[in-house]
Amino acid sequence: MAAKEIFRWSLWLVSCVALAGVWLDFRAAIAPVRERERQVRAETASLREQISDVRKTVQEIHGLEIRSASERGELNRSDSEFPAGSPVVWIPGLVKRHFGRFGFAELNTEMKDALDEPEFPEYQRIHWSTYVVLPMRDAARQIGALLLAVAELEQTERIVRLVDIAVETDADERGPRTAVITFSTLLRK
Numbered sequence: 155m156a157a158k159e160i161f162r163w164s165l166w167l168v169s170c171v172a173l174a175g176v177w178l179d180f181r182a183a184i185a186p187v188r189e190r191e192r193q194v195r196a197e198t199a200s201l202r203e204q205i206s207d208v209r210k211t212v213q214e215i216h217g218l219e220i221r222s223a224s225e226r227g228e229l230n231r232s233d234s235e236f237p238a239g240s241p242v243v244w245i246p247g248l249v250k251r252h253f254g255r256f257g258f259a260e261l262n263t264e265m266k267d268a269l270d271e272p273e274f275p276e277y278q279r280i281h282w283s284t285y286v287v288l289p290m291r292d293a294a295r296q297i298g299a300l301l302l303a304v305a306e307l308e309q310t311e312r313i314v315r316l317v318d319i320a321v322e323t324d325a326d327e328r329g330p331r332t333a334v335i336t337f338s339t340l341l342r343k
Contacts, residue, residue, distance in 0.1 A: 222273075226274070236313075236341070241265075241280060241339065241341050242265050245263065245265075245280075245282060245339065246262075246263035246264075248311070249261070249263045249282075249284050249307070250263065252303065252306075252307050252310075252311070253284070253286065253303050253307075255303075256299050256300070256302065256303040257299065258286050258287075258299075258300065258303065260286070260287035261284055261285060261286040261287065262284070262285045263282055263283070263284040263285075264282065264283050264284075264285075265280055265281070265282055266281040266282060266283055266336075267280070267281050268280045268281075269281075271340060274340070276342055276343055277340055277341060277342055277343065278340075278341060278342075278343050279338050279339070279340050280338065280339050280340075280341060281317065281336065281337075281338050282336070282337055282338070282339065283334055283335070283336050284334070284335040284336075284337070285332055285333070285334055286300060286332065286333045286334075286335065287330050287331075287332055288300065288321070288330060288331045288332065288333055289330050293331065297321060297333070300319075300333055300335075301319070304316060304319060304335055307337075308337070313339045313340055313341060314337050314338075314339055315337060315338050315339070315340075316335070316336075316337050317336040317337055317338055318334075318335075318336040319333065319334070319335050319336075320333065320334045320336075321333045321334075322334070
């Protein structure tokens with residue numbers, strides 16, 4: 155019995171050592187796999203964050219495309235509302251009629267420059283200056299009426315965007331003053 159007992163214990167001990175060896179080999183073999191799994195999880199989390207950022211950017215671009223299409227449609231509808239011919243001819247007339255309704259008869263509108271509009275290649279932004287003569291009688295009322303006329307021009311004429319208003323001050327208080335209204339328009343070339 156003692157030999158059988160020793161044999162069993164030896165067999166058990168050899169099995170334990172073999173099992174421990176297998177376990178150590180398994181751990182050594184699986185360590186790189188676990189490290190790679192950790193790396194893949196980290197990369198996956200990073201990619202998910204990047205995908206989320208890209209989706210947000212795509213949604214923003216889509217919103218801008220919709221807005222751009224809407225603005226292009228608005229511009230195309232506006233084109234049909236304008237007189238045929240060069241704006242150098244009809245914008246001064248439009249401005250003169252508008253300010254005439256507010257009692258300003260002495261004025262002159264000139265085109266300053268025309269610049270291509272990068273967002274709308276078939277359009278150009280034209281800058282204009284309108285010189286309005288303000289008689290000295292009741293100057294405060296005249297300036298108030300002028301400001302009201304400018305505000306209404308920008309509100310009623312969708313293509314007009316106010317850039318600046320300046321009223322000349324002169325040492326000679328007896329003569330008329332000139333107000334300069336600078337505005338821009340966005341029109342098809």
